[in-house]
Every structure is written in structure tokens, then in C-alpha cells.
Amino acid sequence: MTSFFNPKFSKDFPLILNNDDNYDTIIQVGENEDIKEFRAHSVILRARSPYFEGALSSSWAKKKNDMIIFNKPNIAPNIFDIILRYIYTGKMNRIEKLSDILKLLIASDELLLEELCDYLREYLTKERYNWIHKDLVLVFYTVRKLANCEFLQNYCFETIYFDPELIITSFSFPSLDKDMYYDLLEREDLLIKEIVAWDYLIIWGIEQTSGLRSLNCDRNKWNNEDYEALKETLNEFIPLIRFTNITFDDFNDKVRPYKNIIPNQIYKEIEEFYDKGIIPKIILPPRKIEKFDSKIIKSRLIRRIIEWINIEDFWISNYNLNLIYRGSIDGISNKSFINKCKGQVKILVLIKVNYSNKIFGGYSSIGFNSIEDSLLRIYEDNHRFYHSSNNFIFSLENDEDTQNMKISRVINYDKAIYDQPHNGFNFGYNAFFMTENHCIINNYSCNYENNIRTDTIYSIEEIETFIIAE
Template sequence: MESKFFSKLSQDLYQLLDDTDDYDVIIKVGEKSNTKEFHARSNILKARSPYFKMAFSQNRVSKKDDIYKFVKPNISPIVFEMIIIYVYTGILDLREKAGTDILELLVASDEFLMEELITFVQKYLIENQTEWLQNNFVKVLHTVFQFESCKQLQDYCLESICDDPEPFFNSPNFPTLEKNILLGLLKRDDLSMDEIELWKNLIKWGIAQNSELNGKNVTNLNRWNKSDFLTLKNTLYPFISHIRFFDISSKDFHSKIWPFKTVLPVALFEDIVSFHFTGTQPVKNKLPPRSGKFLTDSKIIRPKHATILANWIQRNDINSKIPKNKYNFNLIYRGSRDGFDINTMRSKCNGQGACVLIIQVKENGTIIGGYNPLDWNYVNNCNCEYGYYNNSRGIRRRAFDDDVYCNGRYCNNCGGYYNGGYCNNCGINGRYCNNCGGYYNGGYCNNCGINGGYCNNCGGYHNSWADTKESFIFSLDDGKDLKKVKISRVINNNYAIYNSNIALNFGNSDLIINGNSGTCNQCHYESSILDTNNFSIEEMEIFKFCQG
């Protein structure tokens, strides 16, 4: 059996850093008053960093008195201390580090070609410094767009901006955004912002790029001269073709774009005028609408997750574009707000139509849920206290007389009431279908398939199966990697949704929610969505899904 003693090895190597005599490398980092020298062994640096290995092997470092010397003014002492500890021990502690220092660590990791560190730091920023990233998107983008190795963080920042662009475009740092980054954003179909707002922000950005336009007021263009408009036109030229002008209303076109008509190419401006005044569709210049944005008001999922769910509901590929305002996710229940009582859940869902259930699992943060395309019409044992039925003898009786539940069924043989499917008078089995005469089996007629488990008085269901081919359950994993999302569709539509007064129930085992806990046991759906059968609920939300 092989044994590994990495912990002790790290401790012993760490002690080498404190040995002031045993070194052959001096690395001076920082600049001005913020500098520091670090001592190290060349053989350790070569083993841990391709950068140092190449520097030593290709004699690209100065050497005097058998001591190699590196000077790195672009790396701060606090950042290099993290690197040298990692090099010697494999330990990196970022818990008390500022977001700026962690970002600088990422840059230094790229310089030293430390792939393991590059991958880890990006993941750490995304998972543990979300708020700092959102408040510093411009700074972060300017940094990571310099390095191909930082694509994971690039993509995260761009996707986050596209999901919720207003804070980014309204930030005081937006006008300093580099040209190529802004151009990349405007090219994206998933940038979820009204086109007229993008136009206004583009004008703001264009003005900020030219000192001669500073102080120019877009609400008073009478003070602009031809030279001012020409300067703005030249600045915005690469961006104009990526604005969806034909998705802008006539009112906004007249008030917000017409005043800047000299900024637009003549042919494009004429096409826009013809479109708004005559309804003529342009032959060229028209881009497809950007993908829609779902305002889910969710604490669990983001708009990109809602897009996936909407595509699943429509049986489309998860990457399919969805036009703006085509579908809505309207919040009708949230556990932390409304409580986790099952009766509250049912009352919030009653009569709402198609609903999406979303759950964050307490144990591991996994996001799971289900889609019910039917009405969740629950009745607590169908307590229709005022429901009366006439039996065959014409006697008007209360629904619960003689323990008769509210199904309105009387015996055609003798006029008695059915109790548990049999007449309480003559004993005949009366569980036949009023539609075709067949017998009910598990709530469904064995002949025509109709669901007979509903209340004739109030329309509620009596703990019965609801039939649909469109329901599904799903997992979004932790919500961060869209490659890990998973859908499990119903495979036996007769057992899709179990209408119960004690739980929210998919398949009567595949996904069951009762209060603040749940279970997952694959049965009537394609596959299991969790590795465990039982789980606790951190947060739960239910949305009404409808056409826009």
C-alpha cells in the first residue's frame, strides 16, 4: 500500500523559506517604497514554474557571485508572498485577501505560467468574490482580456453583464471601457437590454472618448457644430452596425436617434425612416432581435437558467434564442417569505395553471425542480361542506352523510351511496366511468383513460394521478456550469403528477416536496436528478409560467 505524507512535506519545505543562508536566488518585487526581497532555491523554482525553468536554462537572468537575481516591479510584495508560499508548499490561503490582490495574483500566475494557479484563482473569484467582481467589472475586464489563459473569468464577466446589464452600463467607470470589449458586448445576441438604452449608453461612451466633446450636452444639440457630430461619427462607426435599430419604437427613434442622424450611414438612416413611416422591411442592415430576458425575481436562479427552463418546456435546444417578452415567470411562492407549510404551498398554487418549482438543496447547494403543465388544484380531502347530491331516489343528502366522500356518486342499482367504491346499501362496485362505462383503475378509467378522481362539486382532485406527457424534473447542478444541467422527462404519462393533499408530487416518488424536506427516487421519470434520496430545502420558489 502506498502512503503519502504531503502535509509534513509542506511543513518542511515551508521552513526553507525562513532559512536566510540556504538560497541561490534573490527576487526583488514591487516599486518605490513598496518593495521586498525574497530568497529562494533555483531547483525548487524550476520544478514548480515553467517560467523560471526557461529563465535558468536559457540564461535569461543575471547572475553575480553564484546568486541569480530577478527584478519584478510589476508584482507587489503581498502577491509574490502568496506565490512563493504556494511554490514551496502547495498551500494558498485567499480567505482574508482583497479582490484586487487576488486579481493581481491571477496576472502574476499567468506571467509565471502556473496553470494550476490560473485555473484555481479564476474559480475562486467567481465563487467567492462575486460582489467584488460585479462592482469592478470594468477593471476586471481590462485585466483579463490581456490574457488568453483567463477565458473562464472573461466569459463569466460577459455573461453576468448580459444577464443584468443596467448596473454595468450605469457605473461611473463604464465610459472608460476599452473599445474592443464594448464592441464584443454589442455583438452579443444575449445582451438583455432595450436597444434604445444601448444607443444612449453608446452615445455617452462616444462622447467620453473625445476630449473636445467633454461638456457637450446631448439634450441641447443646438450647441453642437458639424465638427462635433463628425468626431462622434468617426468614434462610433465600428459600433453602429451592431445596434438593432429596427427593434426601437418610432417614438424613441424620433426623439433619441433622429437628432443624431448625421452619425448614421445615409443608407441605414433611410432604411430606418422607411421602416417607421411606411413599414417597409429593409433588405439589408437588419439584425435579428436579441434573446429575451426573463425577469424571474428569483433568489435561486438567474435569467440564463430561466431561458434553459423555457426551452425545455417548449422542447427546444437549451441554447435556442427566445424573443423578448414571449414567456413570463411570475413568482407566486417563496419559502423564506411565505413559509414552508404544505397548505400554504398548495393555496399559492391553486388555479395558477402551469408552474415551475425551483429548489436549492441545503446540503450541497444543488438547484433542482420540476415543471407541472397542469393546474395544481388541491383539495384537503375535498372538504366541500356545502356540497349536496341527489341520489336515485330523489333524496337530497349532504356530501359526508354515511361517510360518503364528495364524489357525487350514488348507486344506480339501489340508490345508496358508494363508500370506498362499493354501495353502502347493496354492495355493488360502482367505480365506473360516467364517460364510457369502464371501471376506474388508480383514478383512471381502464377503457377511455379519463381521470375520474375529481370532485363534481368543486373541481378538486381526490389524491389522484394527473396525466400529461409534458412534465419533467431537472437539475441545474450548482447553477454555474451549464454543461452540467440535466432534464428528466416523464416516461409514463399516466403517473406524471400525483395530486395529493400532503405534498407537491412528481411521479409519487421521483420528486416529492413536503414542507422543508424532500425525496428523490426514480420511478416514472427518465432518471434521478440527485445522487441522494433525501434532502433538506434551503430555499424554494414556485413560478407561474405563461405566454407573454
């Protein structure tokens, strides 16, 4: 049988949408002053959208004079117009504004328009790093309105995470509303120099304070009333600054001049920290550590690992993780690992295994190979071990979930690292070890806690090691 396609067929559907005859559905969208009615055909809506299949049923939608009346106040008229035309034509008009694209994805996700969602996700992922500064601000603002749109939550997080300083220092920054700016400054994952956060907090506060705006931003001309006005504006925001991440010189140059706007107890803790090294009780701890170059785990997980390294170390953000070995670049083998990772250093190893979401890792406070003899312990049959009380191994179920992270600390300190020339590394006599392009965690020797033992031999998909420097 020969198939015949009528090229005019797809062009006829817009005519149906624009024709007021024979419609049986009125959809009211928007709220307040921005409300609009759309006329549509229930049979087309139901066929194209699983959402409307249920929403236009007799148990949900209202009927008046044989006309289906449906309200959708949470979608703006301009966004619904795009969606309705897509439903009828399968095409989407070009959209320039990022804020409209984000709103369209949220609405499409809610209306279960899977193909449109896929297209928008692909487009946003491709264009993530090309938005201008003001659009990055809009991305952050939208994240507060996302409901259950998981893709957008991740998208906004990663966009902000990509370069949050673009948001803080963007030209539209001083006009951010109070709630939006509070949410931004509160974030633990806002990777930005704290003195930059402080500088722009002052700029924002001046812009928000009547009498201190651009016409009177010269602090040398301020009186006590001006300082009190700024203090009142920033009262909720000052406690969000991580003052302990500001250097003493920056504190003297940029923070101390504003002493009068800082709550007394916070300022007292700042001075005690600089003068006596006393760990603050009120001031928030540092934000997450600097971004690190990993293809295996998201940066949000590294703080937990650093906390495991030294749970009493308040200055977590002072750690730097420097990549020294990546299997996909340097080769996955014992020889490659040893060549890149030998030496007595604090070192973190991460392994992503094939055909699984599992990730394994280990931390050695003494490194691997070429470790000084004072830490060497030789046992029967000339087995060589190295002493460490801080080592641990761990597992994750995926690259960003902290809920299923498991840790096994070394319990036999004298057998923390096994010196085995046929392994890239070996924690505790096979507690966790690498042999060529495989890794094994069995802990039969019980030199580590027995929290993550497995009899499976895993093929290594990717392996990375980082030197940890303070």
C-alpha cells in the same frame, strides 16, 4: 518538552530580503519601460512556492556566473514587490486600488501561493458590492486579461451582473477603450435596459469622435460631415444594440434622430418590426431575461429554461419570473406548497436536493391545483388528470452548467398533471412529484419522455416556484 518561540525570528526575514549579501537569484519582472530586477534566495522561494520549486530547477531557469536568472515579464514590478515581501514575511502591505488587488490575485494564483489566494478571494468576495463606479469598470476590464484564473472569471461576471448599469453610467465610462467597450456591449448577460445602452453608446461615440467632443455635442449644430464621422466611429457597435427591446416611444425620441448613423438594412428591420411586427433577421435577439430571485440556480441558466417553454418565442426577455414560494421561508411541505402555488397559472418549480449537486425542475403551463374543469380528465378508479401539451420536467447537475441540462417533455397530454391531494405537485402520475420534504422522478407511467428517470428518493434542501408572466 517545552516549546519556545522567538518573537524576533519572524522579524529577521525582512532583513534577509533587504540584504544584498548571499543572494543567488535575480528575477527580472515587467516589460517595456516598466522593468525591475529583484534579488532573492532560491532556497526561500522554493520552500514557499511550489511554482518556484519547479521554475528555479536546472531545466527551466538560466544560470550565469553561478547566479540564477529568471524572467517574469507578465507580472508588474509593484505587484511582484508585494509578492516577494509576502514570501519572506508572510505579510502583505495594504493595497487600496482594486486593479492592483485583481492583478495580485492573478499573479498569486499563477505562483501557487495558496494562502495568499485564499485571503484575496475572501477579501474580494466580502467587498464585491462596495467598489465605486470607476472600480467596477476596472473589474470588467480585468476580466479580459484573466487567463485561467477561474475565481476571478466568476468574480468579475458576478460583479458586473450585480449592477451592470453602474459600469455603463459610471463617470469614467466615456474614456473606455474601444475593445473594452465592444466586449461589454456584446455580452448576452448584460442586464440593462436597452435604451440606456443606446444612450450611452451615443455619449461614448461623441467622446471618441474628433470634432464632436464636449465642445460640439449639440446635435442641432451638426452637419452631414458630423453625422458621417459619428457613423464611422460606431460602425462596429450599432449592430450590438438590441433594438427590439426599445419601446416605440423611446425609439422615436432617442433613436430616430440618429437615423443617419444606423446602417440602412438595420434601420429597415427596425421600422418593419414596429410597423408590421416582422421578426428581424439581422438585429440581434434580446439579451437574457431580467435577473430573478433564486437561491437554487444562477440567472444564466434561466434563458435556456425559457427557451424550452416556447422555442419559437423570439421575445424571450419579455418574460418575468415572480417568486411566490420558497421552502426555506414558507416551509417544505405539501400543505405549504399547495397554499402558495395553487391556481391556473404558468408556473416553474425548482428543487435543490440534499447531499448532491443535482437540481430538478418542472414547468406547468396550467399550474397546479385549482385548475379549471375544462382541462380535467377522469380515468378509472377516479384518477384525476389535467391536460397540457406544453409541460416538461428537467434536471441539472449544478447551478450554472448548461452542458448537462436534460429535459423530458410531456407525451401523454391528457395526463400532464396528476391531481393527487397527498402530493404538493405531481407531473404525469409520478414522473416528477413532491411528497412532503422529498421528491421523486421515476416516470414509470411513461407520460413524459424518459430522459431523466431515477429510482432515488431525494430529500429536498430547497424548493422555489415562480409564476411566469409575459
